[in-house]
Amino acid sequence: MLDDFLWRAALGGFGVALAAGPLGCFVVWRRMAYFGASVAHTALLGVALGLLLAIDLTVGILLTCISFAAAIVLLQRKTALASDTLLGILAHASLAIGIVALSFMEGVRVDLMGYLFGDVLAVSRTDLLWIFIGGGLCIGILIVIWRPLLAITVHEELARAEGIPVLAIQLTFTLLLAIVIAVSMKIVGALLIISLLIIPAATARPFAQSPESMAVFAGLIGVLSVAAGLFASVTWDTPSGPSIVVASSVLFAASLLARRSVR
Amino acid sequence: MAEGRSPLIDARDIVLEYDGRRVLDGVDLSIARREIVTLIGPNGSGKTSLARVLLGLAEPQRGRIERAPGLSTGYLPQRLNIDKTLPLKVRRFLALAGRTSRAKIDDALDAVAARHLADLHVASLSGGELQRTLLARALLRAPDLLVLDEPTQGVDVSGQVEFYELIGRLRDRFDCGVLMISHDLHLVMAATDRVICLNHHVCCSGAPESVRQHPEYLALFGAEAAGRLAVYAHHHDHDHDLAGDVVDTSHHHH
Structure with a gap:
């Protein structure tokens, strides 16, 4: 059981879960689930871009996600377009363009399934480094912007009236989201990453009395999901990314039952 | 005037x-x-x-x-749309005003006769209670x-x-x-x-x-x-x- 690849998988998964939990709480509170999913969909375009420019794929994904997220935030302030329509168009266009672009690249074999659904058992040392530097950076910055971000989440105009630089904080949060999504690609993939953000947060809600405790619980529940998912994946030879998401969904269902029996 | x-x-x-x-x-x-x-x-x-x-x-x-x-300036907005998934008690909500202390928050709550609301969740407040809470938040800024x-x-x-x-x-x-x-x-x-x-x-x-x-x-x-x-x-x-x-x-x- 102490195989090297399994340890890397577990460490990578735990790292991602610990960063995704607290960020995921804000995604839930700010009702940004669709925004997060859209950013994740552009990651495949990042893979294509990375191969095209012959740069590190994680860097390609990171750049694409950050540009996309920032563009959306700025576009939403300027245009009257319904934001879910805008997101739907841009996200699926870039996902499709990414896949088409990859199909054109001769002699390059890309594990499409791996990028869409994650390939946690192929996590390399470089991936781990990305996860821990990226994830650690996200948590650190999130702690710094915690109070203003929470104030904006509760009431944007009130926060603005109290002198909080709303746009800067929003863009910073969006940047953190893009980083977490980019470094999480190996673990659960572009199509499932949003579930690692929102399911642990939703699961933590009934047990939390404050925003901070909900964030910590969400991180821990994410770790538990990764552990259970990996165990299932190794035991029954199921795909690891989807197994982690199934495990977190089971925990969420259990939290609903627990809440019912408590109250 | x-x-x-x-x-x-x-x-x-x-x-x-x-x-x-x-x-x-x-x-x-x-x-x-x-x-x-x-x-x-x-x-x-x-x-x-x-x-x-x-x-x-x-x-x-x-x-x-x-x-x-x-x-x-202290601003009291029309309404507050806190997502139900955000667990936020009145005291914590007031602390979001920044540069504040427990004593100042207590004073602001006393000024609007709402000290008893301090440990309630904001989402559970009635219209009148929410109004007092928002007023306390505005007072925390010692507004002119x-x-x-x-x-x-x-x-x-x-x-x-x-x-x-x-x-x-x-x-x-x-x-x-x-x-x-x-x-x-x-x-x-x-x-x-x-x-x-x-x-x-x-x-x-x-x-x-x-x-x-x-x-x-x-x-x-x-x-x-x-x-x-x-x-x-x-x-x-x-x-x-x-x-x-x-x-x-x-x-x-x-």
């Missing part, structure tokens, strides 16, 4: 446009310390826009705003000027009367000016020094009683809703009509 003293805030010839629509057209407004000014007008007449300009939340295309040096945007929406009539009395007491205690946006001239009259009737421009202004009889005021509200005029004709003794009117206007807002 406080003649001879420089105003807290003085806005001249304010023009604000959204998508080519002129929301504010040459509005003048000045508020002195200890003065309670009530802004009334039909829905969509630019009341909230004017408040946002004064708070620095919107940049007017034209006009000039002078603020007293070091002016601190309080800006309240339709503070009594969804609060019953006795609660509204109580709230306006509270505002009057806070004005005396904190020595601040108050700008209150209201859809309901009836109840604010007792506490208000000056009423400004707005419909993109200032239609009329003055003491509450004089505004109430001003032809432009009557024309404006007569045209907007005959029912509302009828309520005013009934004077003070018909709480049911008034409550009905409050529910009615809140429909227009959605």
Whole structure:
């Protein structure tokens, strides 16, 4: 059981879960689930871009996600377009363009399934480094912007009236989201990453009395999901990314039952 | 009105446009310390826009705003839409104002007689309790000027009367000016020094009683809703009509 690849998988998964939990709480509170999913969909375009420019794929994904997220935030302030329509168009266009672009690249074999659904058992040392530097950076910055971000989440105009630089904080949060999504690609993939953000947060809600405790619980529940998912994946030879998401969904269902029996 | 003293805030010839629509057209407004000014007008007449300009939340295309040096403003928004998934107690909500302490929060809660709400979740508060909580948050900034945007929406009539009395007491205690946006001239009259009737421009202004009889005021509200005029004709003794009117206007807002 102490195989090297399994340890890397577990460490990578735990790292991602610990960063995704607290960020995921804000995604839930700010009702940004669709925004997060859209950013994740552009990651495949990042893979294509990375191969095209012959740069590190994680860097390609990171750049694409950050540009996309920032563009959306700025576009939403300027245009009257319904934001879910805008997101739907841009996200699926870039996902499709990414896949088409990859199909054109001769002699390059890309594990499409791996990028869409994650390939946690192929996590390399470089991936781990990305996860821990990226994830650690996200948590650190999130702690710094915690109070203003929470104030904006509760009431944007009130926060603005109290002198909080709303746009800067929003863009910073969006940047953190893009980083977490980019470094999480190996673990659960572009199509499932949003579930690692929102399911642990939703699961933590009934047990939390404050925003901070909900964030910590969400991180821990994410770790538990990764552990259970990996165990299932190794035991029954199921795909690891989807197994982690199934495990977190089971925990969420259990939290609903627990809440019912408590109250 | 406080003649001879420089105003807290003085806005001249304010023009604000959204998508080519002129929301504010040459509005003048000045508020002195200890003065309670009530802004009334039909829905969509630019009341909230004017408040946002004064708070620095919107940049007017034209006009000039002078603020007293070091002016601190407290803002009480119309409503709070906290997602149900966000566990937030009143005390924590107040701490979001920043640069505050437990003692200051307790003081602010005491000032609005809401200390007992400190450990309740914000999502579980009634309309009146939420209003007091928002007021406490505004007080935490030790405001020279309080800006309240339709503070009594969804609060019953006795609660509204109580709230306006509270505002009057806070004005005396904190020595601040108050700008209150209201859809309901009836109840604010007792506490208000000056009423400004707005419909993109200032239609009329003055003491509450004089505004109430001003032809432009009557024309404006007569045209907007005959029912509302009828309520005013009934004077003070018909709480049911008034409550009905409050529910009615809140429909227009959605």
